[in-house]
Amino acid sequence: MQNEMTTFKPKIVAFCCNWCSYAGADLAGTNRLTYPADVKIIRVPCSCRVNPMFILRAFQRGADGVIICGCHPGDCHYTTGNYYARRRMTLLFSMLDFLGIEKERTRVEWVSAAEGAKFAATMNDFVATVTKLGENKRLEDLRCKK
Amino acid sequence: MQRIGVFVCWCGSNIAATVDVAAVSDTLKNEPGVVFSTNYQYMCSESGQNILKDAIRDYQLTGVVICSCSPRMHEATFRKAAAAAGLNPYMVEIANIREQCSWIHKDKAAGTEKAIILGRAAIAKVHLNAPLTAGESPVTKRALVIGGGIAGIQTALDIAEAGFEVDIVEKQPTIGGKMTQLDKTFPTLDCAACILTPKMVDCAQNENISIYAYSEVEEVKGFVGNFHVKIRKKARYVDTTKCTGCGLCTEKCPVKKVSNEFNLGLDNRRAVYIPFAQAVPKVATIDADHCNMLKSGKCGLCAKVCTAGAIDYKQKDEIIDREYGAIVVATGYQPIALDKYDEFAYSQSKDVVTSLEFERLTNAAGPTGGTLLRPSDGTHPHTLVFVQCVGSRCEDDGRGKSYCSKICCMYTAKHAMLVREKYPDTEVYVFYIDVRTPGKNFDEFYRRAVEEYGVHYIKGMVGKVAPRADGKLMVQACDLLANEQLHIEADMVILAAAIEPDPSARHLATMLTASMDTNDFFTEAHPKLRPVESPTAGIFLSGVCQGPKDIPETVSQASAAAAKAIGLLAKNKLTCNPCVAHSDEWMCNGCSACEKVCPYGAITYMDKEFRMPDRTTAIRRVASVNPAVCQGCGACTVACPSGAMDLDGFSNSQIMAEVDAICKMK
C-alpha cells in the first residue's frame, strides 16, 4: 500500500490567468522554486474564462485534480472577472461535493504575479493532497460499469 | 490539417540542462500535423528567428509551436518573426518549458516528459488556431472633461493647447470647483482666486474649449475613440447668450433667504444668483426651488429689471448629443458630513466649523469680508482649536473613512499660521495624530507655523467638545507626550473633515463602465505605472476622483491625464486586440447573460432577421460584440449557456484540446 502511494503520480491540470497567476508561476520558475512535474499549466486570459466544462472534461480524460488560479479578488486585470469565477467555482465545487466526489480534488487559489513562492507552495500542497486521495475514480464510477 | 513546425529552444543551458531538447523535438516530430521539428540554442536570437522564418517558407507551415521561455517573455518576438515570414502571427503558440518546466524540475527524465506533454498541448491548440486580424476603429478628435474644477480646467486647457476640441461639463452654474472657495493656498500662500480665475477665463476664451456649466452627463455609450454622450443642460431660466452678468436681477429679487451654497450656508443669496463675482460663465441662474415666479407664477421682478431681456421662465432642460474620442473624469470631492460626530458638537454649535467653512470665514470675498468672526455672535475669537483627522483614518463603524485625506495637515498648518499672523492676540492649538507633510517645501511650511508663528501643536486627539451657556466651547483633549488631559476654553473649534469622492461619481462610473474602489474613488489601470488611466480604455482620471490629493498634485495629474488623452486623440485609428469574444448568431438565445457580466459594455443586442432552414424568416434577438471594446476576458463565454459566445485565441475547443493533450484518455 505504502509503495503504491509513493509510485502514484497524479495528473493535475492548473488553469492560470494570464495576468497574475501565470506570471506568478513564471516567477516561481525564475526563483527556481520546485514543485512536482505532475502539474501542467493551461494559460487562460482570466479565471472567469474557465468553464465548468473544462474542469469536468479534465476529470473525464483522467485528471486527478484541477486547480484554478487567478488574481486576488479586487485585483482582476479585467476588474470583475475573478468575482464571477469565484461564484461559479464555489457552486460547482459544492455540487461535486454533493455528488460525493472528493472535494479536495478541486481548488481555487488567488496567486498574484508577485507570489511565486505561494504558487510553488500551493502546487506542492495540492499535489500532496491529491496524491493522498489516489486515482480519481468516483467521477467515472458515478455510473456503474456493468 | 495544419502544417505545424516545432522549434525547441535550449535557452543555452537554462532549458537544455534539465530537459533533453533533442528528445523533445524528436518525439514531437511524430505528432499529427507536425511536418518539421528542430531544436536550437537560442530561438530568440536573430539566427534562431531565421530558422523559424526559413522553415515557415520552406515547409509551408500553417502553424508554429515554440517550446521555450514564458510567452510573457517572447511571444511578441516570435509572432513578429512569423509575420515577417508571411504567417499570421496568431498561428504561433508557445509551450513554456523554461519557467514552468526546466527551472523548477531537477530530474531530467521528468522534465523531458513534461516538456513533451506541454509541447503536445500547444500542438493540439495550434491545430484549432485560426488566423486573426486586429481590427481598427477611428478616433473622434474631441475630448470630454467631466468636472470643471482645477483638475478639469487644467486638463481641458492642456488638451485644447494641443489643438483638440474639449468640452467641459460642470454641474454647478460656474466652473472653478472647490478651489474657488479657498482663501490662500499652501505652501506659498498665493491667493487661490488670483491663480485660479485667470485659468477660468482662459477656458472661456479658448476657441477649442466649450463650457457646459449647470449641466450633467446623462448617458454614455460607445467605446474608446467613439463615445456617444448625452449631456443634460439644466434650465437656468436665463438666456446665457443675452445675459451680461450685470447682476441687477440678483439685487432686486425679493426672495432673499436662500442658503448660499458657495459660502456653505454661512450666509444667504437670492433666488436668482451668480455664485461669485468671477464666475465663468458669468450669467445669472434662477433657482427653481425658490423662485416665486416659477413656483406660483407671481413675481416676475427679475424679468422686469433685466435690460437685456435674458430672463426666460419657460426655458427647458436641453439634451445635447456629442461624440468624443476620450473622456477625462475630474469629478472631485466633498467634505464628509459630520452629523455622526456628536463628540465635536458640530451640529450643536455654530462656532464649531469645518475647515472649508473656515476658508470662507477668512476669505475676503466671504460672508465676513475676510475678518475672522465667531459665526454665533460675530465677536473676535481668542482661542482656536484645530482638530485633525476628523473622519479620516477611521476604521470603526462607518462614521468615517479608513484612508488618510492627505490635504488636512497642510491646510490646517496654513489656517493656524494665517490666524496667528493676522491676529497675534490669539492662542491656536492643533491636535494631531501624525503630521504628514511629504511634499516640496511642505515640512518647512509646517515648521514655520510652529517655530515662527507659535502655533501649539499637541500630539493627541480631542475627545469631547461641549458648548457652554456663556458661548465658550469646552474642549477636552489629551496631550500624549506630556501624558496629561487638557481642558481648553475655546472660542472656535475647526474640524479637518475627511474628504470623499463627489457623490455623482458612483453613477458616472456605472455609465462609463469604469471601476471604483470600495471608497468610490476611481480605480487606475495600474496603481504605479498607469496612474491616470482607468482600466476602461479611453477613460482618464484627473484629480481627487482617483484619490485624495492637493492642488499641486491635482494639477500634475490633470496634465498627465491630458497628455494621455492627447496621445489617444492624435491617433487616426486604433488597433484592437484580436483575441476578443464573438457570438455565433445562430446559437445565441438573446438571453442577455453575457451582457450582464461584461465589464466593458462591449456586448449589445439587436433584433436580426434570419432566414431559417425551413425557408421562413424569423426575427431573433442576438448578441453582438464590439471588437474595439472587448478586452478578451472571457467572462461572457461561461455565462452563455448555449456556448454561442466564444473567445478567439482561447476558444472552448482550443482549451479542451489542451486539456485532452495533458490528460490523455486513460
Add this chain to the structure above:
Amino acid sequence: MSKEFDREQILRTSGVNPRKCMRCGKCSATCPSYDEMEYHPHQFVYMVEKGQLDELMASKSIYKCLSCFACVERCPRGVEPARLVEAVRLQVVRQQGNNHLKANDIPALLDDDLPQQAIVTALRKYSK
C-alpha cells in the same frame, strides 16, 4: 503564571487587538476618570501590546475605570480600551482566586441613593 500567558489571556478575554491602535489618544482625551488613573487608557493599550503587565496589574488604575465605554465609543480604530482594562482587572481578580463581590452580598448593599448601574459595574469589576 508567565507574563506571556497573562497577555494571551487578556487579549483573549478582551477580544482586543492592540496593534490596531494608531496612538491618537482619543480614548484618553475622552476619559472622565483620567486624572484618577496612574495609567491612562491609551497607555493600557500600549503597555499590553508591549507586555508591560506587571505595572498594569499592580496599578490602582484598573479599579478607577468607570466602565463608561466612552473610549470604546470614540476610538476611530475600534480598539476598545475599556475592554482591555476590564480584562486586566479580571486577570488580577482571577489570580487572587476569589470574588470580591458576590451576587448574594448585593441585597445588603442596596440603598435608595445608590444607582443600579453602580451595583452592576461593581459586580463586573470585583467578581470573576
Add this chain to the structure above:
Amino acid sequence: MQEMMIAKARELLKSGAVQRVLGWKAGEFAYDVEPAVFESAQELEKSFVYNDFCGSNLSKYLIAQSRKEGKTLVFLKPCDTYSFSQLLAEHRIVRENVYAIGIPCQGKTDGETLKGKGFTGILSAQCEGDTFTVHTLYGDKTAARADVLPERCLNCKSKKHMIYDELLGEDGEVLDSHRFDMVEKLEKMTPDERFAFWRGELSRCIRCNACRNVCPACTCEKCVFDNDASGIAQKAAADSFEENMFHIIRAFHVAGRCTDCGECSRVCPQNIPLHLLNRKFIKDINELYGAYQAGEDPDAKSPLTDYTMNDAEPGIVYHRGGNQ
C-alpha cells in the same frame, strides 16, 4: 374551472383578441394529458381539459408560439408563472404576443404516481378537498390527496401568480415549503453515502434528453450537447463519465435560472430525482448569496451574473456540507 376556461378562451378567440389557445388536451388515457394548441371553438370543445393531470408547464411552449403572428392565450398555474416570468426576463418570449390567464392549482398528480400507488385501470380522477377519488375500471377508489401528489406538489413553493393579464379564481400566497429537506438530508450524509446514492440514481440514466427537452430553462437555440463544435456533443455515452458530465453541466447551465418547477423529475422515465441537483444549486445560492427565487422579480440580478466583493471563497465548500 374547465368550463370557465373554455368559455373565456372561446370568447377571446371569437373577438379576435387571440389567435390561438395554449392549454392541455386529453390523451388516450385520462392521465395522458398533454400540452396542445387550439385554434377554434370546435377544437376547444372537443379536447380541451383542465384537471388534476394537467401538470405540464406550458410556459416553454410560448417561446415558439409567441413568435407566431397574432396573440396566444395561455393558461398558467402559479408555478408556471415563475418560468414564464424568467423566460420574459431572458427575452425568450415576445410579451406582446401573449395573453396570460392565471389559474389556480391544488397540486397535480400524474399517471406514474398513481400507478406507483397501486391504482390500475384509471378512467379519470377527481379531487374534493383532501380526498382524491380515482375512477377505475374496477370501481371508484379514494386516497388522501397527499398520497397521490408527487413530491414537487407536496412541497409546493408558491400558490401565487407572478405575472398574468387576467386571473381566473383566487390568487394564493407564497408558501413556506420544505423543499430543501431532501437536499439537506443528502448534505448530512457522508461523501461515501452521497456517492452511493447518486451512483444508484445516475447510473439509470439512459440519456433520453427528456429532462432537457421539457425544462423551461433549457431553451437554447442549440444545446451544447447537440453542438459538434462544443467538444462535448455526444448523444450516446462514449464513456461512463458522459452522463455525469451531462447532468452536472445541465444543472450548472440552469443555475440561477431554474425556478424549481420540477418538470425534469416528472418526465424522467427512469425516475431519477434530477430536481435535487437544481435544488442543491438553489439552496447554495440562497445560503451563500442571499435568498433568490428565479422568476420572482424580473429586475433582480441573477446570482451567477452578479457578485459582491465579499463573496465566500470556493474553499468554503471544504467546511460546509458533508460530515467527512
